[in-house]
Amino acid sequence: MIDRLRASLASWEGFLFAVLLLLVAVNAIASPFFLSVGNQINMFQLSIEKIIVALAMTFVIINGEIDLSVASVMGLAACAFGWMVQQGVPAGVAVALVIVLGILCGAFNAFWIVVFKIPSLVVTLSTLIAYRGFARVLVEDRGIGDFPEWFDRLGQAGLIGPVPLAMLIFLVLATLAVLILQRTAFGRKVYFIGANRAVAEYSGLDVRAVKAKIFIASGAISALAGLLYAARVGAVRGDIANGFELDIITMVLLGGVSIFGGAGTMSGTILAILIVLNLRNGMALANITGHIQTGVLGVLLILSVMVPIIRETGHRLIARMR
Template sequence: MTISTTEPSLHAAAPPRVHKTRLRDKAMANGSIISIALFFIVVCVVFSVATSAFMTAPNLLNVVRQSAPLLIVAAAMTFVITTGGIDLSVGSVLALTSTLSAASLQAGIPWPAVVLLMLALGGFVGAVQGFFIAYERIPSFIVTLAGLSVIRGLALLITGGYSIPIDAENPFTVLGRAWFLGVPVPALIALVILGVGYIVFNQTPFGRYVTGVGANAEAVRRAGVNTRLTTLMVYVISGTAAAAAGIILAARLGSGSSNAGQGFELDVIAAVVLGGTSLFGGRGTILGTVLGALTVAVIANGLILAHMSPFLTPIVTGSIILIAIWLNFRIFKGAVRSR
């Protein structure tokens, strides 16, 4: 009888411990997202106190509108970096598609056709780079670094270094300047793309293949997955996203410029890594990328509102991002050791 009365108490005591362990494991697994979320909140609070204009509705909507290209390309870059690769050419693709969009509109091509052509061009550029990376085994850093130079050079060759204006009455500008239900259209486009990216990354076989390629490509290949095609496709996605960003930027500015997107690839990579995606591959998060991109955008906006010298702005921005990523990595390593 003694045994029978004590056994239920032992079983009753087990569930709380199991529940506590599961909560701890879940917190560890999402440590990078939690850390960037907290950092994002701290940055917003600091700028809210430092500047009276930061938390106003017009400024916040402006931040969201201006960060739309960054959000779109960062979502695609999450796929690339999760495979263990990198795409340094996204800023140049943005400039090329921005330039060609303006030139095509001036040539009288209907704006829907221009949008489709630019998206196709971005996908083609990504496919070419992806072929050399996936099938010729050339490191992604080398391939996309060459792409950065070649594609930017094409944009400069087309424009001669000048901007190409877009008629303000052209419906094309709706993509960058219009508002719908009080929300900027670029933000709505970014929201749709982020939603699709989240579903594909987390709830489809392709998303699992992307993570598997970054974690252990050989094991995934032996399981019957075409790892080369998967690698090629992430660069197609990245190129298409960069083209979409170029279209939105050209529509918002009302011109196409070969100088657009200078250093854009660095902001994109910073946003993705800041959000918790590992530069070594095998671990990525779209939600973390969104928070990382918004953090980068908020820092840039807040420093401008604080009337900081434009020469100091990149120094402060880079330092803040470096510290945040360092803390992020420390938290993640701590979680791995605890396991």
């Protein structure tokens, strides 16, 4: 029994699960509305686009890279959709073209990273600015709305009972992400390359192909998230999803994914997502302002970067107890 307890404490995912249970208990005691179905769905709905992109970001960071452009791709995708609909393009066609646009954005990032071996931090910081600039060119300083009713319903109405489409998409993508990362050869390659790219190349792995696929997938999923945001809000502006990349990276790092690559799990990311959602929701129910919420997430980001150090210290303490 004691050995099992020690093993659970040694697991970062076990620690996150314990924190999540504590957080849920505190929120449930603090507010009688917390456990209601409406509040739980609303909790996911308000951050659904971020948590969808966090799944893709987990692959990126485990692979030893970073994608700072995800929120700008979301903004560009949403604005491109609004602009095309305004120009008379059928909404269904615009949706397909926006996904293609996301793929092209990811491929553009991948080109500079895998062909010219420019650090992904530099490339995606540059495209963060560029893609955001293109979004503002499309819509300038005005908002675009008046989308087809069916499109707005996808983001605002329940698809299965009270559960919206975006939440179902997250559940499907989360399941696929866990299976791909933890159960497939591609997932093992992601870890191997992230742990040591040089050794992976000497071993004959096609490192460039793996990295390209990850960045292309990141672009496509970010574009999908941008469309879901546009459907939920019912309008788009040039500053849509501004700053979302920080929340997304915080969730992934808090989940135990090493900023240096090669370590972490998708289940850890999902637990961290639930912690952040419950923390935000609890603060909102307690009437804590958005600025304080942002400050708390900033502290979480700092702590997230320290996760490898915290884990190593925990392992040493447990080793001494044995």
